[in-house]
Amino acid sequence: MNFKITKIFADNQKALDDGFRYIVNSGGSRSSKTYSIVQLFVVLLLTRHQYKISCFRNLRIDCIDTVGEDFKDIIMGSIELQSKFIHNVKGAYWRCKANGSTIYFQGTEKIHKSLGQKNDIIFLNEISSFSQDVFNQLDQRTRDAIYIDYNPSKEFWIEKYRVNPAAIFLHSTYKNNPFLTEGIIAKLEGYNPFEVGCTYVENRKLMYNGELVSDVNQPPPHIENLKNGTADRYLYEVYCLGLGSEKPNRIFKDWETCTEEDFCGLEYTSYYGLDFGISAETAVVEVKYDGDRTFYVRQRLYKPSSKMGMPLAEYLLTQMSPPITGSDLIVCDSAKLAMVNELKYGGLKATPALKGPGSVAKNISNVQSINIVFTDTSLDLEEEYFTYSYKLDRYGLTTDEIDKSTKNHAINSLEYIISYLFSYLRIRFK
Numbered sequence: 001m002n003f004k005i006t007k008i009f010a011d012n013q014k015a016l017d018d019g020f021r022y023i024v025n026s027g028g029s030r031s032s033k034t035y036s037i038v039q040l041f042v043v044l045l046l047t048r049h050q051y052k053i054s055c056f057r058n059l060r061i062d063c064i065d066t067v068g069e070d071f072k073d074i075i076m077g078s079i080e081l082q083s084k085f086i087h088n089v090k091g092a093y094w095r096c097k098a099n100g101s102t103i104y105f106q107g108t109e110k111i112h113k114s115l116g117q118k119n120d121i122i123f124l125n126e127i128s129s130f131s132q133d134v135f136n137q138l139d140q141r142t143r144d145a146i147y148i149d150y151n152p153s154k155e156f157w158i159e160k161y162r163v164n165p166a167a168i169f170l171h172s173t174y175k176n177n178p179f180l181t182e183g184i185i186a187k188l189e190g191y192n193p194f195e196v197g198c199t200y201v202e203n204r205k206l207m208y209n210g211e212l213v214s215d216v217n218q219p220p221p222h223i224e225n226l227k228n229g230t231a232d233r234y235l236y237e238v239y240c241l242g243l244g245s246e247k248p249n250r251i252f253k254d255w256e257t258c259t260e261e262d263f264c265g266l267e268y269t270s271y272y273g274l275d276f277g278i279s280a281e282t283a284v285v286e287v288k289y290d291g292d293r294t295f296y297v298r299q300r301l302y303k304p305s306s307k308m309g310m311p312l313a314e315y316l317l318t319q320m321s322p323p324i325t326g327s328d329l330i331v332c333d334s335a336k337l338a339m340v341n342e343l344k345y346g347g348l349k350a351t352p353a354l355k356g357p358g359s360v361a362k363n364i365s366n367v368q369s370i371n372i373v374f375t376d377t378s379l380d381l382e383e384e385y386f387t388y389s390y391k392l393d394r395y396g397l398t399t400d401e402i403d404k405s406t407k408n409h410a411i412n413s414l415e416y417i418i419s420y421l422f423s424y425l426r427i428r429f430k
Helices: 007-017 033-047 060-076 132-139 157-163 182-189 223-228 233-240 260-264 312-318 337-345 359-368 379-387 409-424
Strands: 022-027 052-057 085-088 093-096 102-107 119-125 142-150 167-172 200-202 205-208 256-258 270-275 282-289 294-303 329-332 349-352 371-375 390-392 398-402
Touching: 007 022, 007 033, 007 142, 007 167, 022 033, 022 157, 033 052, 033 060, 033 093, 033 102, 033 119, 033 142, 052 060, 060 085, 060 102, 060 119, 119 132, 132 142, 132 379, 157 167, 157 379, 182 233, 260 294, 260 371, 270 409, 282 379, 282 409, 294 379, 294 409, 312 337, 329 337, 329 409, 337 349, 359 409, 371 379, 379 409
Parallel strands: 022 142, 022 167, 052 102, 052 119, 119 142, 256 371, 270 329, 294 371, 329 349
Antiparallel strands: 085 093, 093 102, 200 205, 270 282, 282 294, 390 398
């Protein structure tokens, strides 16, 4: 069995042999990180008895069409390997004939079907589309190791694992892949907005003349790339250099965090925002206002009402810790007035959010104008904060239209209560 391998294959194999549980491959585009991991899986399937590997993406069809196609390409590229595996197209798996070891290609859109399964290894491809809850559920059902890959963004929950002694982060770029065509290399290098050779990477940061590249420390420009219209710093840092860079179309930025203890110690009135969800998540956030410009936020609920086992009003009054009381103001999605009324009948002080022409843009503007500090336990709110974005147009420019593919349940509940308080408390900033 002969593979054309890169250094990334050897690095991933060594990480497994060294006993790391979380083997995280971050870096730029076309570095061979995904393909190298899949090559390693072929070796494991051939050499281990009744071994089970599952590969995941956010959608099953995407997993089959990407990771699954890489696996198929490896197998079909060798007559020897073709004779050793059986492919079940409908079940989206390949099984080694000699030892029963199997690799599956799955999606997380029906994750409940996967949570009853146990795996020896799982591979989470492009993990930036996974929630931390899904990750945790799969993690606790995996015996040996979890492979992960992604093109990094500036802030993402998996980055917290850099301090976990069971985790290893392997960084790679297109320069680690000697098999790329000149056309692909030219495409990636065309993103560079700076003169070749004048910048360098230090501690995962782009540097120039010993300091971070910034508005006041600008390297000389790459004249040809600027002339061709291909220069883009964000694309260059993320896809070419494999660095974390701020997503340019994010709606909210510069929020801060505090501990749960700090939040509970704040002696300000608590107000609540609520976004209804039946099969999607019902989200509740608790907000405290310091009387100046800062709102402190704690996520209190993030769960579909269909899974509560009782009416929502009863759940809020009896299952929350500490409970929401009948005197607490709850500002709710006004598009579902019948559900707002059910909360009222159930003994809660529920009121519809302020809606009308331009209210969505107004809600966003209100939140952008203040300081937000959220608790480090508000994991779903944090995830939405990082991903909630405007759509990009065909030229990659930010539009005023919200990208509806990103979750915003907790964000919406926050917007409802903040905008209501602007009116209710007559908040004005100079």
